Amino acid sequence: MTSIGISEETTTIQELPKKPWWMKIPSGTIVILVFLVGIAYVAYYLHILSLTEACKDTAGLTFFGDCVSKLKVNEIGDSLGGAFAPLAFIFLAGALIIQAFELASQRHEINETQAVMTAQLAVAREQVKETIASTALLTAQTNLFTQQHNLRLADDEFDKTLYRARLELxxxxxxxxxxxxxxxxxxxxxxxxxxxxxxxxxxxxxxxxxxxxxxxxxxxxxxxxxxxxxxxxxxxxxxxxxxxxxxxxxxxxxxxxxxxxxxxxxxxxxxxxxxxxxxxxxxxxxxxxxxxxxxxxxxxx
Incomplete structure (x- = not known):
């Protein structure tokens, strides 16, 4: 990010503190991390489930189905609720982190934009000052040229009138x-x-x-x-x-x-x-x- 330092005589652009490292983490990386945490949680959940009395003798690809089928209806609900509630929390936390990163990045960009606008305003003010100075110089030059032109006209008229006076005399x-x-x-x-x-x-x-x-x-x-x-x-x-x-x-x-x-x-x-x-x-x-x-x-x- 760049910062605008403005003095009375010149406008300079100085470096501001860079973005924090965590602001540079891509959103896709966070999504992958959330999925990895979710997978790890599911694996840990299945491991805990395999230690229960109803599931310790089941194994293989049908482990979850065989294990859940041995549970009562209310136990199935409690088991699924207990399994998916933390998983939902993990994904919600990941979404909030991504949103927080995006908001921080937007705020950083807004600050940069404001700094650039401040610089542009300062440059515009300098340009106005230069324009006023140029206008004053142009006015002075115009007045000088007008004065010189009037002097030449008066000199020419003096020459003509003097010649006329001598000729008539x-x-x-x-x-x-x-x-x-x-x-x-x-x-x-x-x-x-x-x-x-x-x-x-x-x-x-x-x-x-x-x-x-x-x-x-x-x-x-x-x-x-x-x-x-x-x-x-x-x-x-x-x-x-x-x-x-x-x-x-x-x-x-x-x-x-x-x-x-x-x-x-x-x-x-x-x-x-x-x-x-x-x-x-x-x-x-x-x-x-x-x-x-x-x-x-x-x-x-």
Whole structure:
């Protein structure tokens, strides 16, 4: 028989005490022994019967018949009853012994089955733990892959948006900026564009754009002017949204692209454009004599 020893970390199967020797005796052997005991009893009974007064002078194959025929009827009954009662007891004892052996063997098998079921339960619990651990690992890997996928998507979108921003800044139809009037009929445009910087690399190009936005803001702060207005308000709205998107993408991009955004100063350009837009919009409100009114759409060149 085997026993199941279960620890917290592993499941081991250990040997249990073996079946007792008497449990290994076949039932057929017990039946043969019972018959031998019965035969021995019958022989002993006949020997005792041959010593009685009625049977001591009889012998041969007809011994029992000749002996019994000399007995009275009641003596015959007593003789047969006395002979077969112990014999019946011997066979009954043999049957009980066989049944007891079978019950003990069944109980032993039930204990083995219970031990195996306990082992299977322990293995099932270990499998559940492994399944939970595998599920947690798979979930972590899925989250990692999802995060990496999202980073790649954000990086790709940053690349496309950056390329789009440069392409549109070099487009004559998308030029925008500020128109200043210093005196009557004396005005000029301060444009934010990269129309003449097609050969510059991205680092130089966007640093040049950041410099232009800063220069316009400094000019408005330092130069006395009579009026100020937007050049191409539609382009202002377009590029403000474009650089706002670039600035937002830096929060979801990979670290490499975050460094790239710092190098290209996309967040600085976005902040500078918003500040310049607010300055010009406020100035236009003051010029219109309605400071509480919403910013005008501006004039287009």
């Amino acid at each position: 070099m487009n004559y139809e998308q030029e925008f900026g500020v128109f200043l009037t210093l005196s009557h009929d004396n005005g000029y445009d301060l444009l934010i564009s990269g129309q003449h910087s097609q050969k510059a690399d991205d680092y130089d190009f966007f640093n040049m754009i950041a410099g232009k936005v800063k220069k316009i803001a400094d000019t408005i702060d330092e130069e006395p002017f009579e009026r100020v207005s937007f050049v191409n308000v539609r382009s202002w709205d377009y590029f403000r949204k474009l650089f706002a998107r670039l600035s937002a993408l830096t929060q979801s991009c990979s670290p490499a692209y975050e460094s790239l955004a710092i190098t290209y100063r996309t967040h600085d350009i976005h902040q500078a454009l918003e500040e310049l837009y607010g300055t010009v919009a406020k100035a236009e409100q003051n010029q219109a004599g309605a400071p509480d009114a919403p910013p005008p759409s501006g004039s287009a060149k």
